[in-house]
Structure formats: structure tokens, C-alpha cells
Amino acid sequence: MKRAIKPEEAAEMIPEGAVLLIGGFMGVGSPHRMIDAIVARGVGGLTIVCNDTCRPGQGVGKLVDAGLVARAVVSHIGLNPVAQKKMLAGEMAVELVPQGTLVERIRAGGVGLGGVLTPTGVGTLVEEGKQVLDIDGRRFLLERPIRGDFALLDARQSDYVGNLEYSLTAHNFNPVMALAADTVIAEPHHIMPVGVIPPDAVKTPGVLVDYILERAH
């Protein structure tokens, strides 16, 4: 049985300068109530690892708006002019990572691998400063693992032991991030008694989840 916590309790666990893995793709599959609570608390210097910086006023874009993000590790900032402005002004560091590389780096961090070898980015700016390995005549970049202090996840539903089931395109980075942080907090839309989610439908086993957010009031 997992403890259900309030969004404010989740935000209070997060210290200044923490590394947050946050699920979502343009805000779809992001833990919106936790993001709001972090903004309300106002602790900054955060590193966010997320697919994108969403849009101003939406999803993780709210953390950027509030000036709480010191560093963003993302694949795309193109739909967030605030993020672009802060990057150019030097107020927020941005590490742009190809989307498929980003998810595999997080997976590597979560499953105990020392990195991944990918053909993506070979011969481009992404190659700069990285080791290139020749494997059977093909060139691959060595990309390092990513881990977070916290993974903040969205899920369609959880049961009392924290098993998670996701919804349509709201899966995205959530199942992978569940493996790659010291503390994993899930924000399910529904919380069900054990047994409601069939074992075959569980994408993230509850053993990975430390806390679930209490139901929305």
C-alpha cells in the first residue's frame, strides 16, 4: 500500500537545485497538479529533463515562466518563446538532445547501463565532444545515462500498491522515467483498489513508485 500525498507535500520534498524527470509531450502526459504546486512553492535552480518545454503557461512551461529552471535537458523548445528568450539571455541553460537519444539515455540511467550507442547525431553538431565508436563498420555515438532526483509522472490510473496504467499518447516518457529517479511520484487520474488493473495492463510495476498523489478534489 502506497501513501497518497497532497501536491504540496510532493513539492515540499523537492529541494533547490534538484534534477526532475518530468513526463509529457507538449503537456500531454505531464503531472499538471504537481507542476502547479512546485510553481506555488517557488523553489528554483531546478534541472528539468523532459521531452520539450511545452508552451508558455502550459505544462512544464509554467516552471520556465516562473524562472525556476536553471537547466533544461529537452529535445525541443520551438513552441516556447519564453524558453528561447531565457536561453538566449543566458538565464536558462538548454541541452538539446535528439528525442530518441533522450529517452534511451534515461532508460540507460534507469536500467543500470553505462550509456547507449546510437547512430543518431553522427556527423552533426550533436557529435561534438562525444566518443565515436566503430561497431562492425558502423559509427555510433556514446551517449551517457541520465538519472534524476525525482521522477514526476502522469498516469491514467494507479492502484493502491502503485501499479500504473497509462493512456494513449500520454505514455510517452513516463514509463521510462519511472525507472530512473531516486524518488518516483505518480499523479494518476484515478486510484483504484488492488485488482482493478489487470497484471497484463500494468506498464509500471508499483515497486518502482514511492508515492501517489491523492485524488483531485
Add this chain to the structure above:
Amino acid sequence: MDDREIIARRVAQEVRDGMLVNLGIGLPSLVAGYVPADRHVFFQAENGVIGLGARPPEGMEERDLTDAGGGFVTAVPGAASIDSAMSFGLIRGGHLDMTVLGGLQVDERGYLANWMVPGQMVPGMGGAMDLVAGARRVVVAMLHTARGVPKIVPECTLPLTAARRVSLIVTEMAVIEPTEAGLVLREHAPGVSVEQICAATAAALVILGDVAPMNLG
């Protein structure tokens, strides 16, 4: 028929029965509307769905069912929702038959630049680098020039998306196939002469015998 429709119609002829196809945001997304009815294909949206469908009816949008641009979509019978690791595993692993992307420049090597203009536009590569590195066929769908400036150039001056020769370039003027011997002019659009195409192209074009008229379906 406007320029974008010419491009979309011609690219649609490249779609073969049984393919898994990824269409980029913007112009490439128009291709879906012109695929011949006898060709059964699955469209992938890299944020996590195979079997992307049309826009939902007004007022019936599902929050957790969007395309890679964040727009609401539907899913077709036989669709599957997947997480980002699976999605990019399909892309990088050679399971994606074709990707259609926009372009800023393509050069005589067939290399594509489509993700940034240093100092002006730094949106991030999103999934583009993985798509170009990993898809079996890469089709670039773009206008032939940008405000009169040729986009098909001897060597890309913008940062590359991948050091890989793309499969085909389709513009409103021509169909060009990058090969080991250079950029081969395969087809011309209705009413466009070979001389006009050459004049709008900064790169050298290889002309082998007849240049066929474009098949617009």
C-alpha cells in the same frame, strides 16, 4: 493546385501498401490526405501512436490523443499506443518504412539540414535526427526555394540533421533523387521546364535522358 498540394500529392505516390509511415508537422502532414485509397498504411506519430487518424469531430477531442505537434487526432482500427522508447525503437531500428520531413537545405551529397538556423532559430531537433538516421526511406517535402533563394545547394551551410543521403526530394517544381553520382532530376512539375528547375537550383543536377512529368495521382 497550389504548391503545397502539388508536393503532397506527389509524395503520396511514394506510399506503398502495408507501409509504416511517419509524417512531419506542417506540409508533410498533408500527404495523408492524398494517399491512394487502395493503399492500407499505418501512420506513426512519434509521441506514441501507430495508426494515426483524422481530426476528431468538434467537441469530441480526447486530451490524451494528440499528434507530435500537440494537435488532437483520432486513431484508426488496429491502432496501438506506445511509449517513447518503443516509438524511437521503431524509428531507429529500421521498422519505419518511410519518413516525410520538411527541409531548409539539401545538398549534392543528399544531406539534409532542417533543424536550426544558428543565431535565428534554435527550436531543437525533436525527433528529426532519429527519423533521418533511422527510417528506411527519407523523403524531403519542401518548397524549391525560400523567398527566391535556392534550398538545394552544393553543400549545406546550415547544421546537418544527419550525415545520411536522403532517398528523395519532392518540391513544387521537381522530383530529385540523390544518388552516389549526384542529384538526379527525375521529374518536372506540370508547366515547369528543366531550364526553370536548373535556374532555381544552386546545386548541380544530373540529367539522365528524359525527365518525366510528375505523377500527381
